[in-house]
Every structure is written in C-alpha cells, then in structure tokens.
Amino acid sequence: MEAKPKLYYFCGRGRMESIRWLLAAAGVEFEEEFLETREQYEKLQKDGCLLFDQVPLVEMDGMLLTQSRAILSYLATKYNLYGKDLKKRVRIDMYTDGTLDLMIMITSVPFKPPEEKEENYALIVKRAKTRYFPVFEKILKDHGEAFLVGNQLSWADIQLLEAILMVEELSPPVLSDFPLLQAFKTRISNIPAIKKFLQPGNQRKPLPDDHYVKVVRNVLKF
Template structure:
C-alpha cells in the first residue's frame, strides 16, 4: 500500500485508511467479494473496488495526470516504474525472511541498487539533461524512484555517493510541496515494517 500512499499524497489527494487488524476482517472482505484474487491492498475510488497494486497505481497516475502525455511517454514511465518496483520488491520480501537471510537480502539490495538500477537512472538524467525522468514533467516515475531511493538509503545512507545527478534529483523531488508535506512527521507515510507488523501480517494472511 505504501506506493499508493506516495502517489495519492504526491497528487495532493486526501484519503482515508482502514487497517485490517484481524483474520476475521480479512475473511469478511474476501467472503463479501471485495478481494478479487484474495489479496490486499483494496482501494475504493470512483465507485470501484480496486485490487492489484500495479493496476491501482496506473489508474491513479492516469487520473491525476502523472502518466505522461502520450503512449510513448507512458511506456517509458512503465519501464522505469517496473524497474524500481523490482528493486523495492526485494526489500519488501526480505523483511519477512529469518534474521540471517534478511541481512543477506538487504546487502544484496544495496548491491543491486548500486550496480544495476541507480546507474541506469543516473544515465537517463544525464542523457536528457532534464529535471524529471520523462517529458520534463513530474510523473509517477519520479515518485516511484524517490520512494525507492529513500528505501535503499535506510539500508545504506551513502548509497548515492557515486550518483550526483540522482542525489540532486532526490533533493529536487523531495522539495515538491506535496511530497515535502508527505515526508514530514505526522503524515500518512508508514515506516519500514517492524517485527510486530510482520507477525500481524503472517497471522492475518496465514503464510
């Protein structure tokens, strides 16, 4: 759900959250037909009950004019978003590993960020010389990349030391008013999963 929070907050959209805290709540949503594939998150918007994170994000990006001006810009946004989601998924799954595997996975994440993902985005910014990743306009791709950068920095604060353009990008995007507000204490932004959250998820989803 966190990437959805990021996108809504960046678009300046206010939203209400309801948290599943028991297995019974989850089963009720499932039995009432809200969870298409038995998965959360669930977003209710425009008279629809949407599931599948990628579908929700693309709908919100299009609705709030963060998805490029044409098909060529949209496919570039999709490529960049999918790349950052790949990196973020490694971190998300690592949180549910045993302690020794978790640390190994986090180290692998930092290595992948420095050798596979961040060099790509550094080159993109260098090649077109613009403030944003696509079309010189703020888009979903910029939001997703900033979220990924901040997640990796929680594992290694100096991860951007060899990427000056990404470092400037992070500062620039972080200062967009809606994002700056979301990064302040007291916003709806959520911290990295702690042990309590992980056990609650395991109990509710039974995995």
C-alpha cells in the same frame, strides 16, 4: 463533495506504500482501514471486495480496485502523472517496473529468517548501486531535464524517490557516486505535496518491524 479514497491494508508499507505515495503527490487526501485480524480479511472476501482474494484494496470513484499495478496506473492517469502520449507512458512503465523490482526485494526481507536478513540487505544495496541507480543516473544525464519523462512530474519520478529513500535506509551513502540522483532526490523531495508527505505525522509508513510481520502472517495465514 467527492469521497476520499479509502485504503484497506496493513499498517505498514508493503504493496500499498507506492499507492499512498502517488495519492499524496497528487495532493489527494485518503482514509485507511488497517487489517489487524483474520476476521477483517475474511469479511472483505465474503463481501466480494477482493477480486483475487488479495490486498491492497482501494475504494474510490464508486469502484473497488485491487492489484497494485492496476491501481497505480489508474491513479497516475487520473491525476495526470502518466505522460501525455503512448511513448511517454511506456517509458514510465519501464522505469516504474524497474524500481518496483528493487522495492519488492526490500519489502520481502523482513519475512525471511533472521540469519538471512543482513546478507539480503547487503545484496540489495549492491544491486541498487550496480544495476538500478546507474540506469537512472544515465537517463538524467542523457536528456538533461529535471524529471525522468517529458520534463514534468510523473509516476516514475515519485516511485524512484520512494525507492531511493528505501535503499538509503539500508545504506545512507548509497548515492555518493550518483550526483544527478542526489540532485533529483532533493528536487523531488521539495515538491510541496511530497515534502508534506515526508514530514513526521503524515501517512507514510515506517520500516516494517516484528509486529508488522506477525500481523501480516496472522491475517494471511502464511
């Protein structure tokens, strides 16, 4: 029996959350080892597990995979979520890079000074509504299909749903002017493997809190 992928990261979202999403959407069970101490991190370094001394780290298929973009590309290809030809893949890359830009803005805010957080979140919601969501609304309108690329589920759909839900946590009515994205959200959320991942008690991580920020700072010493 093929071993389950093992994920090494903090007990929080960060750069690992999109990897969790992709595995879950593919119906792949995975194990997690949470980094809670500096000693755990230093052991991974000493053992040569971290290519650039960075997490996330995914152990699977006899390999130690680092760099989140490379991991996501590998998983999308392995589980047939990366399009069937080069032109579809480059569109998936463009769309996932765009949503990643938005998500990185969100995940960085908890590490900013408290007095800056509200302003930063407001700016993110504004950018989502003016820069990112209009693009995806137009994509769905122009081709009239259920998915973003090739009319089949891809990494781009999964990551866009993840991004939508993250922004909705900041502003629940953020999709009010985007009816096609509202329908997209409902459609993708109801895919059985994704619906299961969104249920309470699964491996999707909650919003980062002060404890998560403290652990990350202590482990990475920044």
